[in-house]
Amino acid sequence: MTYTYPFTAFIGQDLMRLGLLLNAVNSKIGGMLIRGEKGTGKSTVVRALAAILPEIDVVEACPFQCNFHAADLMCPYCRKAEVLLPPTKSINLAERKLRTMPTGGTTPLCAGMALGLKIAKKALQRKRVPWPRIVLITDGRANIGLEKIKDGTPLPLHEEVLSMAKSIGKENHIRSLVLDTEEKQPAALGMAREIARRMNARRVPIHGLQPKSIVEALLE
Numbered sequence: 575m576t577y578t579y580p581f582t583a584f585i586g587q588d589l590m591r592l593g594l595l596l597n598a599v600n601s602k603i604g605g606m607l608i609r610g611e612k613g614t615g616k617s618t619v620v621r622a623l624a625a626i627l628p629e630i631d632v633v634e635a636c637p638f639q640c641n642f643h644a645a646d647l648m649c650p651y652c653r654k655a656e657v658l659l660p661p662t663k664s665i666n667l668a669e670r671k672l673r674t675m676p677t678g679g680t681t682p683l684c685a686g687m688a689l690g691l692k693i694a695k696k697a698l699q700r701k702r703v704p705w706p707r708i709v710l711i712t713d714g715r716a717n718i719g720l721e722k723i724k725d726g727t728p729l730p731l732h733e734e735v736l737s738m739a740k741s742i743g744k745e746n747h748i749r750s751l752v753l754d755t756e757e758k759q760p761a762a763l764g765m766a767r768e769i770a771r772r773m774n775a776r777r778v779p780i781h782g783l784q785p786k787s788i789v790e791a792l793l794e
């Protein structure tokens with residue numbers, strides 16, 4: 575059986591203990607670096623504190639193990655959207671990337687939509703694609719935002735998303751499609767429906783969807 579020396583039984587090193595306790599109370603402090611001679615109790619006191627901290631759900635694949643439920647404390651890595659596959663004509667490459675696409679973790683929906691819009695606009699400017707399309711697969715729920723401030727207070731996540739949807743909707747040369755993955759249930763918010771409306775996009779519920787119908791919806 576492993577035994578953890580109790581935190582409360584540790585005598586001395588008051589500053590180190592105070593620093594650790596402050597970090598436990600508010601993780602916005604951002605951590606603490608401890609260094610010192612061998613035998614001063616560094617590991618003992620850190621392990622003792624870790625033993626009394628509650629378990630948290632961490633964001634999968636985050637190198638800093640951000641708390642999944644504390645969006646305002648998340649690292650830049652958890653906040654950003656990423657281009658996994660730049661526009662390509664290679665179906666093989668696209669298939670491979672889609673198959674190995676990491677899922678889980680955070681949903682920075684607004685950042686993803688902004689990035690999609692940027693790529694579509696670039697394609698339009700370079701005249702490579704006359705009608706770029708944005709296909710958004712979503713249940714309309716974001717759990718992390720761009721932290722936009724309006725009138726001194728942070729904009730709620732859903733407002734941020736809807737305002738971005740409106741920006742996409744204003745682009746007359748970009749056609750959009752929303753594949754709505756929200757489950758049909760009494761508590762459904764219909765957020766994907768609202769996003770599609772603001773994006774000026776067609777909305778197709780994911781239930782019973784066939785690959786052919788996605789192509790048809792896109793070609794319309």
Ligand SMILES: [Zn+2]
Pocket residue numbers: 633636637638639640648649650651652
């Ligand atoms: Zn993180």
